[in-house]
Amino acid sequence: MENQSFGVRAKSTAKKVLRVFLITLVVVGIAVFSFYYWGVYDEGVRAGMVLRLSKKGMIFKTYEGQLNLQTFGALRGANPIMESFDFSVEKSNEQVIKDLEEAALTGERVNLHYVKRYATFPWRGDTKYFITKVERLDK
Template identity: 45%
Template sequence: MRKWVIFAIFLAIIFGILYYLTFGYYSEGKRGGFITKLSNKGYLFKTYEGELRMGGLYEGDGTMNSSEWVFSVSGKNKDAIAKLEEAIKNGHRVSLTYEEKFFTLPWNGDTKYFVTNVEVLGGSRPALPDNQPQTEPLPSPTEIDTNEVL
């Protein structure tokens, strides 16, 4: 009888550790930027995979940096998926709340970063040079006769 109790306690501890590693998360945080991709992927377990483009500047020289961050979204999180699709459609900036899992599992997605909430911030992407509104041309410089003595 004592062996069965020890065995049951051992199984409960193993089950608890596996449960925590599967459903627990290592860290949580927020990232902001523009959604560039959202796709429904997977053969057996369908998950939504996306890319967030975060703007910024390189240190020192001031050139633009375009870093991308990949994330996963559960197919059950319909609210987050709808907000992400709206942000892609309208070109709005978003703030993503995410949990970083210990490791990837086939039913969780391709990444360790799992989005739990989406906040659409509303700012749109900067216009491309071809799409900027036309401005009035500057007046041409006036010619001054430098030979004339004052």
């Protein structure tokens, strides 16, 4: 009878340990996902002209764009070197999307305020850079 009682207690203890382990694993998983999803690695501003803004994707439609950063060579009279900055815009940020579309059509210079996230997710965008504000300079 004591052996059966010991076996029942061992099974009960094993179930409790497994339950605690699984709960801990889920909580740690949620914390890591939250960190990568909402965590901001870098914030800044880039200036240039918007080359394109498009809505892309087969399953998840995301807004992707490209900014032309004109940098000038160290030599006098050198032509500007074309350098680009790829970025994404969250769907919920409708005013930023509208401002970027207008800037792309007019060819005006803009300052783009951005945040860089730790990871990319397919439903959010192709890049880690997300535009949060557009300053139109040539209005």
